Amino acid sequence: xxxxxxxxxxxxxxxxxxxxxxxxxxxxxxxxxxxxxxxxxxxxxxxxxxxxxxxxxxxxxxxxxxxxxxxxxxxxxxxxxxxxxxxxxxxxxxxxxxxxxxxxxxxxxxxxxxxxxxxxxxxxxxxxxxxxxxxxxxxxxxxxxxxxxxxxxxxxxxxxxxxxxxxxxxxxxxxxxxxxxxxxxxxxxxxxxxxxxxxxxxxxxxxxxxxxxxxxxxxxxxxxxxxxxxxxxxxxxxxxxxxxxxxxxxxxxxxxxxxxxxxxxxxxxxxxxxxxxxxxxxxxxxxxxxxxxxxxxxxxxxxxxxxxxxxxxxxxxxxxxxxxxxxxxxxxxxxxxxxxxxxxxxxxxxxxxxxxxxxxxxxxxxxxxxxxxxxxxxxxxxxxxxxxxxxxxxxxxxxxxxxxxxxxxxxxxxxxxxxxxxxx
Amino acid sequence: xxxxxxxxxxxxxxxxxxxxxxxxxxxxxxxxxxxxxxxxxxxxxxxxxxxxxxxxxxxxxxxxxxxxxxxxxxxxxxxxxxxxxxxxxxxxxxxxxxxxxxxxxxxxxxxxxxxxxxxxxxxxxxxxxxxxxxxxxxxxxxxxxxxxxxxxxxxxxxxxxxxxxxxxxxxxxxxxxxxxxxxxxxxxxxxxxxxxxxxxxxxxxxxxxxxxxxxxxxxxxxxxxxxxx
Numbered sequence: 001x002x003x004x005x006x007x008x009x010x011x012x013x014x015x016x017x018x019x020x021x022x023x024x025x026x027x028x029x030x031x032x033x034x035x036x037x038x039x040x041x042x043x044x045x046x047x048x049x050x051x052x053x054x055x056x057x058x059x060x061x062x063x064x065x066x067x068x069x070x071x072x073x074x075x076x077x078x079x080x081x082x083x084x085x086x087x088x089x090x091x092x093x094x095x096x097x098x099x100x101x102x103x104x105x106x107x108x109x110x111x112x113x114x115x116x117x118x119x120x121x122x123x124x125x126x127x128x129x130x131x132x133x134x135x136x137x138x139x140x141x142x143x144x145x146x147x148x149x150x151x152x153x154x155x156x157x158x159x160x161x162x163x164x165x166x167x168x169x170x171x172x173x174x175x176x177x178x179x180x181x182x183x184x185x186x187x188x189x190x191x192x193x194x195x196x197x198x199x200x201x202x203x204x205x206x207x208x209x210x211x212x213x214x215x216x217x218x219x220x221x222x223x224x225x226x227x228x229x230x231x232x233x234x235x236x237x238x239x240x241x242x243x244x245x246x247x248x249x250x251x252x253x254x255x256x257x258x259x260x261x262x263x264x265x266x267x268x269x270x271x272x273x274x275x276x277x278x279x280x281x282x283x284x285x286x287x288x289x290x291x292x293x294x295x296x297x298x299x300x301x302x303x304x305x306x307x308x309x310x311x312x313x314x315x316x317x318x319x320x321x322x323x324x325x326x327x328x329x330x331x332x333x334x335x336x337x338x339x340x341x342x343x344x345x346x347x348x349x350x351x352x353x354x355x356x357x358x359x360x361x362x363x364x365x366x367x368x369x370x371x372x373x374x375x376x377x378x379x380x381x382x383x384x385x386x387x388x389x390x391x392x393x394x395x396x397x398x399x400x401x402x403x404x405x406x407x408x409x410x411x412x413x414x415x416x417x418x419x420x421x422x423x424x
Numbered sequence: 425x426x427x428x429x430x431x432x433x434x435x436x437x438x439x440x441x442x443x444x445x446x447x448x449x450x451x452x453x454x455x456x457x458x459x460x461x462x463x464x465x466x467x468x469x470x471x472x473x474x475x476x477x478x479x480x481x482x483x484x485x486x487x488x489x490x491x492x493x494x495x496x497x498x499x500x501x502x503x504x505x506x507x508x509x510x511x512x513x514x515x516x517x518x519x520x521x522x523x524x525x526x527x528x529x530x531x532x533x534x535x536x537x538x539x540x541x542x543x544x545x546x547x548x549x550x551x552x553x554x555x556x557x558x559x560x561x562x563x564x565x566x567x568x569x570x571x572x573x574x575x576x577x578x579x580x581x582x583x584x585x586x587x588x589x590x591x592x593x594x595x596x597x598x599x600x601x602x603x604x605x606x607x608x609x610x611x612x613x614x615x616x617x618x619x620x621x622x623x624x625x626x627x628x629x630x631x632x633x634x635x636x637x638x639x640x641x642x643x644x645x646x647x648x649x650x651x652x653x
Contacts, residue, residue, distance in 0.1 A: 220479045220505040224435050226527035227503075231441035234530035235448075256527055281593045284646040288592075291638040291648065298641055301594045308592075312650070 005160035012152050016145035024138040044116045054080065054118055062087040074124050081119035093123050166193055169201070178205040215263050222259045226252050261381045264313060265365070268388050277305050279418050282343050283335040289315045290333050293323060299335035302343040303418040306393045314389040317382040318347045318397075318409050325351035325407070342395075343415040350406040359399045363387040386411070427472030427541060431455045432462035432488070433503065434481045442475070445530050446537070459483035466492060473499045473541050475533075476520070493519035499540035503528075522554070531570060532557055538571045553588060556651040558627060558636060560588055567627060574626040579604065580619050584627075587637060587647035596644040620645060 050068060052060045065076050065087040075090030083096055094108045105111045105123070114122040165182050172180035180201060182194040229252055233245055240248075283301045289312060290297045304311070322331035326349045334346045354362060354369065361367050366380035383397075386409075390397045395413035402408040429451050433439045439455035446453045454471075456462035459480045466474070474492070478485035489500055502523040521540040524533060535557050543552055551563035559568040565581050567574045576584065586603035587595060595603075597616045620639075624631040636651050 216505075217479065220526070223505040223526035224438060228435070228438045228441060230527050231438065231445060231530055235441060235444055252527060281646075283640060283643065284592050284594045287594065287638045287640045287646045288648040288650060291633075291635055294633050296639075296641055298643075300643060308649075 004163065005157050008160060009153060009156045012156065013149050016148055020138065020141040020145050023141055027137050043114045047114060047116050047122050048118050051078065054120055058086060065089045077123040079121040079123070091125065093125055096121055096123060162193065166197055169197055173201050173204070178208055215267055219259065219263050223256065226256055261385055264310065265381055265385055265388060268392055276307050278308060279303050279416065280306055280308055280311060282345060285312060286315055286333055286335050286345055289319055293319060295330040295333065297333045297335065300337060302335060302337040303416050304343045304393070304413045305416050310389045310392065314386050314411065315345065317386050318411070321382055322347045322349040325349050337415055338412065341415055343413045345411045346408055348402050348406060348408040353401055353405060354399060354407050362399065363397070428452045428470065429473045429475060429537065430462060430465060430471045431475045432459060432480065433477040434458065446534070449534055459488045463488065463492065466496060466498070471498055473501065473537055475501050475503065478502055478504045489520050501536055501540055535570045555588065555591065555649070558651060560585060569627055576623060576626055580623050583616070583619050584623050587645060591647045592649040594640050594643050594646045600645070
């Protein structure tokens with residue numbers, strides 16, 4: 001893009017050069033050949049009319065030739081049909097060459113052979129006149145071309161600068177900077193580009209803002225009744241058995257999680273790149289989430305930059321998924337720095353495993369493995385959200401068969417060096 | 425502790441329940457369904473704390489909070505929802521003393537209310553660190569769960585403080601021993617482990633399933649940033 005103006009400008013210059021060359025060439029060509037035969041026969045007619053007939057005496061012929069020489073200031077030589085020199089005036093001309101074509105005599109600049117309609121020949125040389133069309137025409141065209149080239153440069157530069165600004169604006173908008181606008185200047189016509197860009201950007205910003213507002217409101221409004229239920233349970237006191245209480249609290253937690261997942265999924269659709277980001281010790285985060293289920297975590301600290309609640313949700317969902325399909329034994333969680341300096345978190349279960357053909361599809365929203373019953377657990381968004389969050393952070397999640405049995409999910413994220421080193 | 429509390433929340437049923445719950449805990453509670461009414465009441469009557477919902481029918485809770493802050497230093501607890509556009513930073517910047525995401529545990533509401541009222545009447549907020557229901561009072565070298573003090577030795581407090589000031593990071597035993605070097609060392613090799621289990625006994629709901637200080641095998645300990653979810 002930086003060189004767009006050069007491209008446009010060089011194209012204009014190239015077109016000018018081609019135009020000059022071809023017009024010049026055409027002019028020469030037309031002058032040399034196009035109507036040449038007509039010109040020659042016309043000149044032959046004229047000569048017949050201007051000169052005495054072929055059977056007139058020699059001195060009359062000579063007189064006519066001399067007169068023509070004086071009037072037209074050209075050198076002339078008249079030959080009979082048999083090729084004998086009849087009369088001549090002016091400088092000495094090259095001898096008649098029957099073999100040569102009519103027109104310019106080969107090898108003699110500015111010398112012409114004019115066949116006359118009565119069979120005689122006239123050889124004439126036109127002295128250098130002031131008008132030499134070929135080079136002059138070319139020079140004029142070249143001058144125009146240079147003028148246009150000089151004049152076009154600032155114009156092209158100005159137009160492309162606007163285009164470049166517009167493109168920068170579009171790029172910024174594309175990366176999620178919804179406040180991106182382009183300076184509006186210049187005459188009304190070039191101004192309309194930036195104006196319509198700004199109008200569209202404004203509409204997009206408005207749409208995204210109203211979507212965010214809607215999401216925030218939905219989040220709040222959906223959670224208020226949940227809070228009421230929480231309060232009701234606390235107020236119920238002894239009227240509820242502790243089992244019932246546990247059950248209802250678990251249901252509330254599940255509903256809360258469902259709301260959160262749906263809201264996160266739609267929020268991530270709306271924005272690209274993390275909104276909030278901080279340094280996060282992935283091992284510590286995994287330790288917090290595994291501790292909730294009383295399972296362990298192994299590995300080494302590795303730091304990533306990201307949105308803590310989102311990454312927490314990502315790890316949570318992977319652990320929940322592993323627990324649902326755990327089979328015998330708890331899921332195993334490992335956090336590591338990979339050989340290519342990225343952060344990896346592995347969650348391995350001992351369940352039935354996932355057929356190779358399904359290992360990509362399980363990341364689709366609401367996808368269920370064939371033959372799996374509706375367990376009523378999970379929103380169906382869990383793994384889709386894991387992938388969405390991983391990609392949101394410039395990473396990826398994959399699923400493979402674990403050695404032995406079960407599956408192993410691996411999330412890889414770009415690792416960073418923590419700014420504030422952990423005390424050794 | 426008793427005191428007068430004003431709740432500004434448009435959800436009348438929730439406000440009634442919260443009133444009942446806080447009433448049982450010994451507070452006198454008044455509820456206002458709109459920002460307008462709440463602010464008028466606040467001007468007429470003295471309150472010891474304000475529970476303010478982020479979303480009100482007639483105003484934005486953040487705006488209301490900012491307005492109230494200009495004329496009053498009543499402790500303010502904001503009710504938000506996880507995933508709200510507002511996060512902790514914004515809420516605290518505009519003058520709220522604490523915030524609580526819906527759906528919350530009633531006892532957490534109680535603990536946080538008590539905390540902001542206590543803070544108002546004494547300890548400087550910089551010295552009080554809150555992690556869910558756990559509070560660490562660095563000035564007074566005290567640890568509280570739901571507002572109740574738990575006993576720790578001075579080395580254990582130092583260890584907990586070292587862990588908590590690096591919440592969300594895995595701390596090796598060596599790093600922890602370095603950070604607590606100033607303390608008198610009742611220590612030999614495994615001492616950190618021993619002390620951690622004593623601290624757990626004091627502050628964990630179930631010391632066998634710790635949620636606040638978590639062991640990472642082969643790496644050390646991590647103090648959890650989120651403890652009560």
